[in-house]
Amino acid sequence: MTGLKIGFIGAGNMAEAMIKGILASGIKAELAVSDSSVERLEVIRTVYGVEAVSKDNKRVSDFADIIFLAVKPQILSVVLRQLKGRVRDKLIVSIAAGKTIEYIESILGDEIRIVRVMPNTPALVLSGATAVCGGKSALDEDLETVRSLFSSVGSCVIVEEEKMDVVTGLSGSGPAYVYQFIEALSDAGVKMGLTRADATLLAAQTVLGAARMVIDTGIHPAQLKDNVTSPGGTAICGLHELEKGGMRAAVINAVEAATEKSKELGRKK
Ligand SMILES: NC(=O)c1ccc[n+]([C@@H]2O[C@H](COP(=O)([O-])OP(=O)(O)OC[C@H]3O[C@@H](n4cnc5c(N)ncnc54)[C@H](OP(=O)(O)O)[C@@H]3O)[C@@H](O)[C@H]2O)c1
Structure with missing residues (x-):
């Protein structure tokens, strides 16, 4: 331009x-x-x-x-x-x-x-x-x-x-969800013995890197997940715990709730 x-x-x-x-x-x-x-x-x-x-x-x-x-x-x-x-x-x-x-x-x-x-x-x-x-x-x-x-x-x-309401619920509000996820990863690293600085850097860089893999390769996130999940390995054990904690449903519910809130605020204006 x-x-x-x-x-x-x-x-x-x-x-x-x-x-x-x-x-x-x-x-x-x-x-x-x-x-x-x-x-x-x-x-x-x-x-x-x-x-x-x-x-x-x-x-x-x-x-x-x-x-x-x-x-x-x-x-x-x-x-x-x-x-x-x-x-x-x-x-x-x-x-x-x-x-x-x-x-x-x-x-x-x-x-x-x-x-x-x-x-x-x-x-x-x-x-x-x-x-x-x-x-x-x-x-x-x-x-x-x-x-x-x-x-x-x-x-x-x-x-x-x-x-625009769902955009507000997903990408508009999304940084808050991701910050909380990074904080949780960092807490986990500290619990398991890393320094806070190392844990936060590793957590944030992991989110950044995984996002780049999704965008740059165009490969479906589920396929990328499968690619790093070896039989009987560490990642599948961690994923099992996330499933037990209801992570997917929690994320879907979060976006749905934020979308509804955005609609409600729009009606009040
Ligand atoms: N930041 C975000 O994450 C985000 C995300 C999505 C959408 N937005 C939207 O982006 C817009 C700007 O957000 P922002 O975070 O950049 O806000 P901001 O940092 O507060 O910037 C707004 C600027 O406008 C100035 N201003 C106030 N009255 C004015 C007037 N009559 N004429 C000209 N300038 C005036 C303000 O000066 P004073 O400080 O002196 O009042 C301030 O410098 C908002 O409508 C927000 O909804 C922001």
Whole structure:
């Protein structure tokens, strides 16, 4: 992608991750960033060399062809009202959790091209898992553009908006489940005599490595599991204990519960 003019309204954690990813990926883009905090703007200017920083959101929206709305969900309505009437022919990309496309269209108008995104925090280390969906006027190429941009900070899929609750329950909330799994592995290592530092590093690297095997080889996880489970060996003994503990059902229940919670929170808004 070349010659993109990309604006960020809100320069917090997620915007910073995206800026880092875009710069690291070599995508040719001119960036402009606004935020209510001068300190955040200074970070973006000094660390990432983005000179077009401003406290004025309208300057960013006037400059950019693609405008990321990267403020907290409770601030979104303020920003949308500032943009109303000034974003015709622009692509609006909202990362505000739980805010529907219908809500954004109700303020900006449904003729505006809108893409909604659900990223997760590992985007901060360029390993995010993101889902995107498009509004009534969003073009297929808009979804592809946004997918490419989020691919610079990890992996990205296109889904229908009704799937955003399960995305929230799986990849949005998923880092919390995996941190707990890593912590449990580490506790187990300590119980069996490793230092905490060694146990945590081995646990985290094992999760990272296994995830890379799934993604890089494309082999089904069950096959990869079979490949490391020798007859009468150690892994099958450990797996038997996980089955007795109901690990699979617990994980499925966790995603189901988080998905239902996301739906419930959406209904309350
Ligand atoms: N972090 C995640 O894991 C994650 C995951 C999925 C989705 N998201 C979504 O991503 C969005 C941003 O999250 P974040 O973690 O990056 O939040 P954040 O770090 O709090 O960043 C938001 C930034 O927007 C600034 N801001 C507040 N009011 C503003 C306004 N009127 N105009 C311009 N800037 C304004 C804030 O400044 P002040 O601090 O001075 O208020 C802050 O610097 C949220 O909507 C969240 O739902 C985040």
